[in-house]
Amino acid sequence: MDLTNDRGLERAPSFLCAALIAAILAAFATIARADDAALGAYVEAKVEAANQAALADDPYWHRLLHYRPTLYGGVKSQADGRGFFLAPDGKTNPREEIAATIRGIFAPAQPDEHGLPQHPMCRFPARAIWLTAKLDLDVTRGHQKACPRFATYMARLRPTAVSLVFSSYYLNNPSSAFGHTFLRFYQGDPRDAAKKREIVDYGIDFSADVDTGNAIVYAFKGLTGLFPGTYKRIPYYYKVREYNDSESRDLWEYELDFNEAQVWLVAAHIWELGSTHYDYFYLTENCSYHILGALEAAGTDVDLTSRTRFPVLPADTVKVLFEHPGLVRDIIYRPSVRTQFRRRVATLDGRERAMVVRLMEDPNADFDPRFDRTSQRNILDAAADLIEFLFGHELIYKTNSEAARKKQIILERRAAIREPSPPPDFSARPGDHPESGHGSLRLGIGPGFFADGGGFFDLSFRLALHDLADPPDGYPELMQLDFLPTTIRVEQREGRAVVEDSDFVRIVSLTPVDRFDHRMSWDFRAGVTTPRDEYCTGCTGAVAQIGGGATLATAGERVAFFALGEVRVFGSSEIAGYDDWPVIAGGGPAAGLRIAFSDRVVDLVRGQWLFFPGQGAGQSYDATHTLRWAVAQNLALDFDARVRPRAIEGRLMFNLYL
Amino acid sequence: MRKILVIAVLSLSLVFAVAFTTPAVAKDGYAQAGCGLGSLLFGSDPGKFKQVIAATTNATFGTQTFGITTGTSNCQSPTPGRAAARSFIESNREALAKDISRGAGETIASLSTIAGCGSSATVGATLQGDFTEIFPNESVSDAAVADAIIERLSGETLSCNNLG
Numbered sequence: 001m002d003l004t005n006d007r008g009l010e011r012a013p014s015f016l017c018a019a020l021i022a023a024i025l026a027a028f029a030t031i032a033r034a035d036d037a038a039l040g041a042y043v044e045a046k047v048e049a050a051n052q053a054a055l056a057d058d059p060y061w062h063r064l065l066h067y068r069p070t071l072y073g074g075v076k077s078q079a080d081g082r083g084f085f086l087a088p089d090g091k092t093n094p095r096e097e098i099a100a101t102i103r104g105i106f107a108p109a110q111p112d113e114h115g116l117p118q119h120p121m122c123r124f125p126a127r128a129i130w131l132t133a134k135l136d137l138d139v140t141r142g143h144q145k146a147c148p149r150f151a152t153y154m155a156r157l158r159p160t161a162v163s164l165v166f167s168s169y170y171l172n173n174p175s176s177a178f179g180h181t182f183l184r185f186y187q188g189d190p191r192d193a194a195k196k197r198e199i200v201d202y203g204i205d206f207s208a209d210v211d212t213g214n215a216i217v218y219a220f221k222g223l224t225g226l227f228p229g230t231y232k233r234i235p236y237y238y239k240v241r242e243y244n245d246s247e248s249r250d251l252w253e254y255e256l257d258f259n260e261a262q263v264w265l266v267a268a269h270i271w272e273l274g275s276t277h278y279d280y281f282y283l284t285e286n287c288s289y290h291i292l293g294a295l296e297a298a299g300t301d302v303d304l305t306s307r308t309r310f311p312v313l314p315a316d317t318v319k320v321l322f323e324h325p326g327l328v329r330d331i332i333y334r335p336s337v338r339t340q341f342r343r344r345v346a347t348l349d350g351r352e353r354a355m356v357v358r359l360m361e362d363p364n365a366d367f368d369p370r371f372d373r374t375s376q377r378n379i380l381d382a383a384a385d386l387i388e389f390l391f392g393h394e395l396i397y398k399t400n401s402e403a404a405r406k407k408q409i410i411l412e413r414r415a416a417i418r419e420p421s422p423p424p425d426f427s428a429r430p431g432d433h434p435e436s437g438h439g440s441l442r443l444g445i446g447p448g449f450f451a452d453g454g455g456f457f458d459l460s461f462r463l464a465l466h467d468l469a470d471p472p473d474g475y476p477e478l479m480q481l482d483f484l485p486t487t488i489r490v491e492q493r494e495g496r497a498v499v500e501d502s503d504f505v506r507i508v509s510l511t512p513v514d515r516f517d518h519r520m521s522w523d524f525r526a527g528v529t530t531p532r533d534e535y536c537t538g539c540t541g542a543v544a545q546i547g548g549g550a551t552l553a554t555a556g557e558r559v560a561f562f563a564l565g566e567v568r569v570f571g572s573s574e575i576a577g578y579d580d581w582p583v584i585a586g587g588g589p590a591a592g593l594r595i596a597f598s599d600r601v602v603d604l605v606r607g608q609w610l611f612f613p614g615q616g617a618g619q620s621y622d623a624t625h626t627l628r629w630a631v632a633q634n635l636a637l638d639f640d641a642r643v644r645p646r647a648i649e650g651r652l653m654f655n656l657y658l
Numbered sequence: 659m660r661k662i663l664v665i666a667v668l669s670l671s672l673v674f675a676v677a678f679t680t681p682a683v684a685k686d687g688y689a690q691a692g693c694g695l696g697s698l699l700f701g702s703d704p705g706k707f708k709q710v711i712a713a714t715t716n717a718t719f720g721t722q723t724f725g726i727t728t729g730t731s732n733c734q735s736p737t738p739g740r741a742a743a744r745s746f747i748e749s750n751r752e753a754l755a756k757d758i759s760r761g762a763g764e765t766i767a768s769l770s771t772i773a774g775c776g777s778s779a780t781v782g783a784t785l786q787g788d789f790t791e792i793f794p795n796e797s798v799s800d801a802a803v804a805d806a807i808i809e810r811l812s813g814e815t816l817s818c819n820n821l822g
Contacts, residue, residue: 153726198768200746204726231726237750237768245753274726384756395752401796408796411759415789420761420782 039141043106046135047099055134056095059300064127064269066293067094078285078293080228081276086120101127102135106142122147123275126268126297153233153271157202159185159263163253163332164291165203166318166434167243169476170336177481177507178465179314179434180243181288182206183295184236184253185267196255196332199237204270206231206290208280222282229280229290231273244336245392251334252434254318257327262298269297288314302327313464315434315474322435333428337392341385343426344378345516352379357515359383363409373417380414381421386516430473431599437474439634439657440464446638448651454493458500458651461486468508468594469604469628471636477557477596480508480523499540503527510562512553521551521562531570533645535584535616541572547590558596566590568610577615586612588619600630620645634658740808740821743773747807748800755793755803761786773811774820784815 055061065084067075077084077091085091086100104120105128111118121128121144131137163184169177183204188195208227212218221227243249258266273294278285289312292304307320321328335343345353351368356379358365363383367376387395387407394400395407430436444460463484466475486502508523526544531537549564567587577584590608597603607623627639638653747754750765757763761782770778785792785807792806811818 194767197764198771199764200768200771233726235745235749237746241750241753271726381760384759388752388756404796408793411755411793412790414759415761415786418761418783418787420779420786421763423762
């Protein structure tokens with residue numbers, strides 16, 4: 001606009017300008033309003049169509065929003081982040097949430113709770129896809145034309161297949177006791193077996209965001225849902241290193257029979273869930289539960305979370321997959337460094353094994369001239385695995401320079417033999433598969449008799465997981481981990497019920513000692529017991545016991561002898577120990593023998609002698625023998641005998657695993 | 659229903675998808691804290707209890723974040739590329755050392771794929787021959803190991819394609 005000094009001419013152009021601008025703006029506004037009005041009408045018609053089709057009641061919509069029925073007849077979403085819902089009452093109102101989602105797809109982007117622009121279509125792509133399919137939406141009519149951040153995420157994942165991955169237990173590390181599950185998004189050709197062994201793609205994990213280092217606070221918050229749980233995306237090789245190497249845990253990948261669209265939906269749904277959190281409940285809504293929840297986006301015929309029960313154990317979620325025939329189309333086994341070492345050493349002869357031990361002490365030790373190149377290669381490969389198995393954790397965190405030095409020397413010697421190692425054959429044996437394990441909950445009932453007359457009935461219960469006499473398939477051979485193992489006895493002559501034993505937890509971790517591994521065996525229990533000894537017959541009290549020792553095993557760990565030194569504290573209002581405190585403390589030796597005759601028959605003998613110096617009767621003993629025979633898939637018979645100072649008994653139990 | 663869904667997904671993928679190009683990560687784009695497994699999971703001070711938490715709930719305490727929508731970690735890219743190869747080497751250093759000493763193994767095959775090498779057998783043999791140059795002693799840093807390996811991968815013998 002040319003502003004001249006000529007007054008006369010000045011006013012006319014500015015007025016003209018202003019009029020022109022006003023006219024143009026008015027024209028745009030009219031067009032925009034017309035466009036907006038047309039779009040608005042289109043959107044509202046689609047919302048109406050959704051109502052007519054009752055899409056809000058569609059099971060798949062409930063899947064994507066994670067609605068669960070409430071006691072009052074409505075529904076409520078398990079997702080706990082505010083930003084997961086576009087409607088103010090979206091957490092409980094599927095209809096409003098569908099309407100808000102449809103409107104959101106066509107609306108301009110709004111800043112989210114972090115102040116970043118977040119268009120609903122890009123934030124909830126799985127919802128957008130499904131609504132498009134159901135309602136024939138033309139998303140190009142909306143304001144948002146592309147979703148670059150979501151596109152980058154999918155470009156990184158590029159998934160062609162998805163697997164549920166289970167990392168198994170390793171009881172010398174009790175925090176691994178229940179296992180763990182996460183997902184792997186595979187990028188290559190699902191039919192290429194060699195490619196699937198590579199580790200170049202992504203894992204998706206669901207875990208609690210922990211903000212405390214205090215054990216008590218951690219336990220409390222974990223059980224009561226006070227930690228938020230979120231999904232994380234991490235290169236799959238991190239998981240392999242963490243579980244296989246640092247923690248000596250086997251990995252099992254269960255590849256799911258999904259087509260590419262289903263895999264896309266699962267990946268897109270995880271993107272949707274990535275912007276929210278769930279309150280993390282260790283026993284229910286934990287890692288393995290929400291991993292199943294993410295997989296259910298593949299379609300309503302994939303029914304997983306409804307088949308879980310309390311408590312949700314990772315191994316049980318693997319079994320849920322097998323309740324759908326054909327859902328698991330391939331299984332890849334990645335043995336831990338510990339397993340790899342054991343398999344390698346099994347192929348070595350006695351002299352070679354002795355050389356492996358020698359190298360652990362002195363990695364520069366010369367080879368006996370009788371060892372040829374192949375022998376030397378095999379010995380060094382086994383030695384390298386052994387160093388990683390014993391010191392894997394410390395090598396990664398660089399806290400053990402001695403182990404690092406030894407490993408360096410062994411690797412240098414191996415590299416000097418310029419030959420590649422042949423690919424190892426680490427296939428899993430059928431009894432190793434976690435899904436082949438017995439049910440984790442066990443109920444038992446059975447009659448018994450006392451040697452000095454009188455009979456009884458025992459009722460037993462165990463919430464989870466496995467003991468030394470249970471059928472060994474699917475569990476580590478020499479591990480016991482029981483939660484709430486309880487036996488209640490109804491005696492004929494007393495006519496009352498007694499809590500024979502009831503523990504919060506009972507753990508036995510037996511590690512066979514051999515020339516390679518000298519680690520300790522240990523056990524622990526805490527709960528309630530009725531001792532039936534000279535001091536206290538029929539007095540029920542609290543007990544805590546811990547023991548340490550060693551185990552010797554042979555025949556592939558199927559025959560194991562263990563000896564432990566135990567320390568026990570027992571307290572009851574009916575006893576008097578030192579200074580008349582109602583607590584006695586003592587200790588003594590315990591020993592046992594376990595023989596797994598087959599995958600169905602296990603024999604377990606255990607005895608302990610406890611001395612309570614200067615207290616009560618001074619000593620007590622308890623010896624048990626159990627022969628457990630798994631007669632059917634989830635049914636086992638026990639032939640038991642037990643000897644205590646005031647009770648010698650025999651018993652037959654019928655056990656059901658669920 | 660399933661057919662409609664497949665069609666919708668495939669056609670809408672065009673709206674959602676940018677071309678499958680490698681993500682633009684700067685050559686020095688991986689974090690100063692390093693992509694080593696230890697620092698990644700636990701930062702610089704791995705207390706025993708944090709290990710228990712991590713094992714039980716798989717929580718991570720490291721300096722890198724792995725959020726789905728907000729993940730900022732530059733250690734997160736196993737897609738082909740030089741930075742990806744560096745990340746892989748640093749994170750898998752201990753296992754890679756073992757496999758290189760053997761001239762074969764899963765980590766060598768994976769690294770070959772990430773770096774775009776022709777034959778992982780050739781890569782294994784070449785690196786095995788240079789073991790003492792790549793790993794002169796046990797305390798050589800992860801970064802130096804990565805330098806040494808990438809130098810050989812991009813050299814004439816191996817000519818891996820994705821290390822531009």
